[in-house]
Amino acid sequence: MTRSGVLRRVAVLAGSLWLFAGLVALWWVLSDHSRSPYFPPLRVILHRFDQLWLFSGESTGLDPSLVHLAIGYAIAAVAGVAVATVLYAVPLLREATSPVVYFLYVLPAPVLIPAALALFGIGATMSTAIIAFGCFWPILLNAVDGLRATDTLKLDTARTLGLSYPRTLWSVVLPGASPQMVAGLRAGLQVGIVLMVVSEEVGATNGIGNFIIQAQNNFAFTDMWTGILVLAIVGTALNVLFVGAERLALRWYYGARSVARAR
Amino acid sequence: MLVVLAALGLWQLLTATGALNRASFPTMWSTLRALGDQLTTSGFWTTIGQTVEGWALGLALGGTAAVLVGSAIGLSRLASRSTAPVIEFLKAVPSIAILPLAIVVLGTHLQMKLTLVGYAVFFPLVIQVVYGVRALDPTVADTATTLQVRGLRRFLVVVLPSAAPFIATGLRISAATALILEIVAELIGGAPGLGQRILLAENAGPTMFPLMYAFVLVTGILGIVLTGMFTLGERRVLHWHESQRNLRGATR
Amino acid sequence: MGEATAPARDRPGEVAGGQAVPVLEVRHLRKAYPLREGERLAIEDVTFEVARGELVCVVGPSGAGKTTLLRCLSGLMAPTSGEARFEGEPIRSVPQGVGVVFQDYSRSLFPWFTVEKNLELALKVRSMGKEARGERIAQVLAAVGLPEVGRRYPWQLSGGMQQRVAIARALSYQPELLFMDEPFASVDAQTRFELEDLVLRIQGAMPDVTVVFVTHDVDESVYLADRVVALSRPPATVEAIVEIDLPKPRDQIETRADPRFAALRGEVLELVTGRTRRA
Numbered sequence A: 001m002t003r004s005g006v007l008r009r010v011a012v013l014a015g016s017l018w019l020f021a022g023l024v025a026l027w028w029v030l031s032d033h034s035r036s037p038y039f040p041p042l043r044v045i046l047h048r049f050d051q052l053w054l055f056s057g058e059s060t061g062l063d064p065s066l067v068h069l070a071i072g073y074a075i076a077a078v079a080g081v082a083v084a085t086v087l088y089a090v091p092l093l094r095e096a097t098s099p100v101v102y103f104l105y106v107l108p109a110p111v112l113i114p115a116a117l118a119l120f121g122i123g124a125t126m127s128t129a130i131i132a133f134g135c136f137w138p139i140l141l142n143a144v145d146g147l148r149a150t151d152t153l154k155l156d157t158a159r160t161l162g163l164s165y166p167r168t169l170w171s172v173v174l175p176g177a178s179p180q181m182v183a184g185l186r187a188g189l190q191v192g193i194v195l196m197v198v199s200e201e202v203g204a205t206n207g208i209g210n211f212i213i214q215a216q217n218n219f220a221f222t223d224m225w226t227g228i229l230v231l232a233i234v235g236t237a238l239n240v241l242f243v244g245a246e247r248l249a250l251r252w253y254y255g256a257r258s259v260a261r262a263r
Numbered sequence B: 001m002l003v004v005l006a007a008l009g010l011w012q013l014l015t016a017t018g019a020l021n022r023a024s025f026p027t028m029w030s031t032l033r034a035l036g037d038q039l040t041t042s043g044f045w046t047t048i049g050q051t052v053e054g055w056a057l058g059l060a061l062g063g064t065a066a067v068l069v070g071s072a073i074g075l076s077r078l079a080s081r082s083t084a085p086v087i088e089f090l091k092a093v094p095s096i097a098i099l100p101l102a103i104v105v106l107g108t109h110l111q112m113k114l115t116l117v118g119y120a121v122f123f124p125l126v127i128q129v130v131y132g133v134r135a136l137d138p139t140v141a142d143t144a145t146t147l148q149v150r151g152l153r154r155f156l157v158v159v160l161p162s163a164a165p166f167i168a169t170g171l172r173i174s175a176a177t178a179l180i181l182e183i184v185a186e187l188i189g190g191a192p193g194l195g196q197r198i199l200l201a202e203n204a205g206p207t208m209f210p211l212m213y214a215f216v217l218v219t220g221i222l223g224i225v226l227t228g229m230f231t232l233g234e235r236r237v238l239h240w241h242e243s244q245r246n247l248r249g250a251t252r
Numbered sequence C: 001m002g003e004a005t006a007p008a009r010d011r012p013g014e015v016a017g018g019q020a021v022p023v024l025e026v027r028h029l030r031k032a033y034p035l036r037e038g039e040r041l042a043i044e045d046v047t048f049e050v051a052r053g054e055l056v057c058v059v060g061p062s063g064a065g066k067t068t069l070l071r072c073l074s075g076l077m078a079p080t081s082g083e084a085r086f087e088g089e090p091i092r093s094v095p096q097g098v099g100v101v102f103q104d105y106s107r108s109l110f111p112w113f114t115v116e117k118n119l120e121l122a123l124k125v126r127s128m129g130k131e132a133r134g135e136r137i138a139q140v141l142a143a144v145g146l147p148e149v150g151r152r153y154p155w156q157l158s159g160g161m162q163q164r165v166a167i168a169r170a171l172s173y174q175p176e177l178l179f180m181d182e183p184f185a186s187v188d189a190q191t192r193f194e195l196e197d198l199v200l201r202i203q204g205a206m207p208d209v210t211v212v213f214v215t216h217d218v219d220e221s222v223y224l225a226d227r228v229v230a231l232s233r234p235p236a237t238v239e240a241i242v243e244i245d246l247p248k249p250r251d252q253i254e255t256r257a258d259p260r261f262a263a264l265r266g267e268v269l270e271l272v273t274g275r276t277r278r279a
């Protein structure tokens, strides 16, 4: 890269980040002499954040949460795509189940947390189960929609090429549906994060949700703020990871789209 | 309809025969009976009203703010560029993260629900609005300029309608999120509404489980009704766009 | 098909002393698009004039900078140097008395409005009363041969009909100067002939309307124009300005069969492609 190229990149970065930096600075300054117990100075929050969460942090509340999320989400993703493929392949089954599937998709998943509590009791199983359940429906529904939207011309092409049904499914239908599947996976991730926190706030003995609720109950508002900060960072990080993976996996899609747009 | 009956039948079969644990899964029949009992009480309808109120007001507040702020940002390239990282970050902050804060500062009142629901609605929607306003077709913009359509009229008659499909998609997604957060606010924040009744029923022990599932059913039906209203409204407002609608393009 | 019957207006371009100011003057217009590195020169140097009531075609090969030129002339974009004047005034923004018809009719008609509302918008902006608006809309829709589509949405019409609506909209506020950017490039040949005749008929019925018609089609330019401004290959300069002295009214079959048509067409084609005819 040339030197002016580097400079330009720096300028672009500065051009888009100045407001963010400015707002953080403003928060720092405005909160610095705050006496409100609810709104401690940012300085104090960051100090406590360092004590609690950074490398030598005392609290390990995040690990179990992320484990619950990872397992629950993975189950939902695999099951969602698999069930979607079956529903696509067997139209009768799809028609028959669609009202129930739609009901469960629309049902806000947190209402089932009490039921899950009754079923699994307090603990990791409950969190994981409710995350898997909640993430499953948006993933399933988007995947079915994506599969059904397969271009008939592509199916005809596959047939004239003499591809077998499984081969067509694997090489034509599934890749074609992948952009919308990814949209479903993204929606599922958002739901998963909410359920991770809520389930721990209601029925867990550890995890970030539990940490926040404990802090709130003990009037440890600075600790509570660090929890909010952790959630913000985790949410952003998961989002960035997801977008990165999506860009990589759907390179063909974005490539084709930008060509189409340039025309 | 047949399918729904079949599903209900299957539920009854699984629970009545004991294939599913009777203690944690009430039978379909007892659940429907609990629901039937509720239908005649006034408290039941008040509860639904409370949930719908929080949902609707939160959606209206967050939605209006998002459209206003998003339009203002979208009209300037510098503003869109500078605010994008802030909005993306705040959007990634799961709205439930601010729940404890909202509870300690605002208590379990309507304000708490509205803050939470409004926050959950605002950020995803504001991104859609900015995106929609920025995506104004250059030919459309040129046409408006040559016709001398300027200022507020240009915004109302040209910019807003052309961003409407994006805004509608954002609203539809936000409406679902809003209901989730409304329930969470009741479940954890202890604000009155369906979520609170569900938790209370669970706390009361297995004898009250039919009631808990009755409320779960009601929440789902409420979800279907509210979502259906949105889809209908969208179809009416955006009928002109139906032909070229590309939801996948609009959601990202 | 209805005849255009817009009332004649007085001539604001007339200057004391009786000497007419050209409706449009273009002087050494140059446009370079700034790029990430350096710039792209789209128009090198263009100079020409258009008198009141004339129909001038600007013809040039694809990518010559025709759209760029038209955007500069209609005030949608500022030239890099040189200038364009409308009735003696330098063009800084789109003047009130200018109408533009874009190539892409499907995007230039607002899909969320009915045809009527599309037309009404420009009249509302010019604070015309409700009744007068209704009359004017009926009048221009009849003039473009679409008296009965007011209540429909643009996307319920065929491409040719949509372009007629776009023309009606541009005419509705009775502009002094009408710019058209390859307006018929994406309709079928049959419709294209009809629309070309529509333009000629409108111009015959409203002798005060000046038309600058941009096209890459040499035949079209010769068929329509009083004069043809031939642009070079990009970046554009004016190769020559050709007088088209074919008799009027013109006719798709007769005019095109005229030996003078063939000669003029050959002449313009040579200019545009930069090739000399084989002996």
Ligand SMILES: Nc1ncnc2c1ncn2[C@@H]1O[C@H](COP(=O)(O)OP(=O)(O)OP(=O)(O)O)[C@@H](O)[C@H]1O
Pocket (backbone or CB within 6 Å): C033, C034, C040, C041, C042, C060, C061, C062, C063, C064, C065, C066, C067, C068, C069, C216, C234
């Ligand atoms: N916004 C822009 N930025 C940079 N370059 C541009 C831009 N618009 C057009 N150009 C370039 O300027 C040149 C002229 O473009 P223009 O669209 O004016 O040509 P045209 O004669 O209208 O072509 P066509 O017949 O295809 O419509 C082209 O080389 C084009 O790539």
Ligand SMILES: [Mg+2]
Pocket (backbone or CB within 6 Å): C066, C067, C068, C182
């Ligand atoms: Mg062009």
